[in-house]
Amino acid sequence: MDVDYSLYLVTDRSLLPGKPYLESLEDTAALPSVTVVQLREKHADTAEFLRIAQETKALTDKYNVPLIINDRVDIACAVKARGVHLGQSDLPIAVARTLLPAGTIIGISCNSVEEVRRARDAGADYVGLGAVWDTQTKTLTNPPVGVRGLGAMLHELDGTNVRAVAIGGIKSSNLARLLRGAVSETNHRLDGVAVVSDIVASLDPGSAARRLRTIFDASKKIDIPTSFASSQEEILDGALALSDAIRKSRPIVHQITNVVVANQSANMTLALGASPIMATAPEEMSDLSKISGALLVNIGTLVNSTLDGMLKGGFFANSFKKPVVLDPVGLGASSFRKGSLHKLLDTWQPTVIKGNAGELAALVNSQEATGRGVDSVGGFMNPAEVVRAMANKERCVIVLSGKTDYVSDGHRVVAIDNGHPLLGAITGSGCMLGSCIAAFCAAANASAIDEQNPSQLTRGGDFLAAAVGGILTLTVASELAAKRDDVHGMGTFLPALIDEVSNLRPEVIRQFAKVTRLE
Ligand SMILES: Cc1ncc(COP(=O)(O)OP(=O)(O)O)c(N)n1
Numbered sequence: 001m002d003v004d005y006s007l008y009l010v011t012d013r014s015l016l017p018g019k020p021y022l023e024s025l026e027d028t029a030a031l032p033s034v035t036v037v038q039l040r041e042k043h044a045d046t047a048e049f050l051r052i053a054q055e056t057k058a059l060t061d062k063y064n065v066p067l068i069i070n071d072r073v074d075i076a077c078a079v080k081a082r083g084v085h086l087g088q089s090d091l092p093i094a095v096a097r098t099l100l101p102a103g104t105i106i107g108i109s110c111n112s113v114e115e116v117r118r119a120r121d122a123g124a125d126y127v128g129l130g131a132v133w134d135t136q137t138k139t140l141t142n143p144p145v146g147v148r149g150l151g152a153m154l155h156e157l158d159g160t161n162v163r164a165v166a167i168g169g170i171k172s173s174n175l176a177r178l179l180r181g182a183v184s185e186t187n188h189r190l191d192g193v194a195v196v197s198d199i200v201a202s203l204d205p206g207s208a209a210r211r212l213r214t215i216f217d218a219s220k221k222i223d224i225p226t227s228f229a230s231s232q233e234e235i236l237d238g239a240l241a242l243s244d245a246i247r248k249s250r251p252i253v254h255q256i257t258n259v260v261v262a263n264q265s266a267n268m269t270l271a272l273g274a275s276p277i278m279a280t281a282p283e284e285m286s287d288l289s290k291i292s293g294a295l296l297v298n299i300g301t302l303v304n305s306t307l308d309g310m311l312k313g314g315f316f317a318n319s320f321k322k323p324v325v326l327d328p329v330g331l332g333a334s335s336f337r338k339g340s341l342h343k344l345l346d347t348w349q350p351t352v353i354k355g356n357a358g359e360l361a362a363l364v365n366s367q368e369a370t371g372r373g374v375d376s377v378g379g380f381m382n383p384a385e386v387v388r389a390m391a392n393k394e395r396c397v398i399v400l401s402g403k404t405d406y407v408s409d410g411h412r413v414v415a416i417d418n419g420h421p422l423l424g425a426i427t428g429s430g431c432m433l434g435s436c437i438a439a440f441c442a443a444a445n446a447s448a449i450d451e452q453n454p455s456q457l458t459r460g461g462d463f464l465a466a467a468v469g470g471i472l473t474l475t476v477a478s479e480l481a482a483k484r485d486d487v488h489g490m491g492t493f494l495p496a497l498i499d500e501v502s503n504l505r506p507e508v509i510r511q512f513a514k515v516t517r518l519e
């Protein structure tokens with residue numbers, strides 16, 4: 001019979017919070033939450049390992065949960081375990097197969113795409129991918145692969161029966177982010193998650209397991225809805241409805257942004273009819289996430305002290321189902337920015353990533369465009385395809401800003417041809433665009449019905465239409481501002497732009513909008 005890998009408990013007696021081992025295990029095995037148990041004994045001698053394995057087997061048999069033995073093929077044979085889990089330096093799969101009864105499951109740990117390929121070709125039944133994050137449970141010999149490293153590993157398993165679980169640092173507080181991000185471009189997902197401390201070290205391991213299992217099961221029920229507005233007219237209607245919704249509901253837009261633009265971004269947010277809060281302290285991120293409609297994270301003048309706030313801000317925004325707009329300003333300019341961005345994306349899931357060609361190229365390691373400081377040099381040959389592929393990879397809406405702006409959620413791709421060259425002449429127009437998109441995302445999220453799905457990282461809403469609304473507001477206003485008699489250049493353009501945004505009505509946006517649905 002096939003094993004269900006949904007919630008794969010790995011034991012560790014050294015982490016028990018005072019409860020006897022078998023009692024703690026029974027708390028979880030008795031429930032339908034845990035679907036597999038792996039006995040992992042790092043310090044027991046052979047006799048002790050065998051004794052614990054026999055006791056564990058009796059318990060897992062009682063509740064009909066398959067038992068896997070860590071490392072030791074001999075113990076797996078002795079207790080007639082359902083399987084064995086091997087590390088990269090344990091017995092090779094082919095040798096273990098000759099020693100184990102036919103049908104015994106063999107799993108192996110993999111830390112890279114190459115290891116997954118080898119495991120697949122050697123006939124592994126499942127792979128343990130990780131460590132995803134750092135863990136207190138063991139000293140890692142390889143760096144964590146991160147959430148975003150898992151997609152390429154899963155891709156290697158397309159068309160095979162090899163199952164995959166992720167392991168390392170997984171908790172109920174980060175599981176939804178893991179499950180959202182751990183998907184290959186071909187939509188290959190994890191079959192389960194392997195967890196040690198979040199269950200074993202808990203005073204109430206049964207509840208801990210139930211929380212994890214509820215999130216895992218709920219994640220199977222969500223994807224980017226395909227029922228959203230489809231034609232360019234419908235997308236425009238959706239975007240303009242959000243413009244009205246912002247003025248009616250005045251959402252709080254929390255912005256952790258750069259010191260160059262904080263003031264003008266706050267004014268732009270007010271002009272849209274929303275309410276800015278430009279707070280950076282990590283200590284207040286949890287409270288602010290509860291009251292905000294959306295979070296903007298802009299790395300333009302990144303320092304370690306704000307990075308901490310960004311990590312916590314995004315984490316809590318995901319937890320409270322608030323959309324997060326990420327503006328990776330000047331990403332290619334330094335390895336500090338790149339390293340920090342990877343940390344951010346491994347900690348939380350953005351709803352929208354907005355960047356110029358140089359920034360998006362740095363994110364996907366493309367040579368097609370580069371950055372010069374915070375500016376972009378060059379462009380993509382096929383921008384529509386780039387945003388579509390990136391949206392699928394990053395599992396969010398992607399906005400590529402430029403003379404023509406491109407937006408995709410992985411299904412739909414839209415091009416917008418509004419804007420004025422003066423937007424590119426002043427500092428911070430890209431950053432203000434991030435603020436506009438965040439305000440529109442707040443409105444989209446607020447108007448969605450909360451499905452009460454614990455694996456959702458936002459309430460939902462058409463965030464592609466939100467991005468389109470944010471772009472149109474700024475770019476149409478820029479065209480109107482540039483035409484004004486009192487605008488003579490950069491200096492007079494910025495206040496006029498803010499005025500035009502504050503006076504802009506949806507009918508005017510509709511009149512000037514140049515939106516094309518591409519595919
Ligand atoms: C499901 C699962 N995945 C990975 C591991 C790690 O195994 P290994 O690399 O052998 O390291 P140790 O467990 O021996 O520390 C695992 N145990 N289970």
Ligand SMILES: Cc1ncsc1CCOP(=O)(O)O
Pocket residue numbers: 010130131134135136137138167168169170194195196197198
């Ligand atoms: C055994 C193992 N292999 C990679 S990470 C890990 C430990 C995971 O423990 P935790 O779930 O407590 O982070």
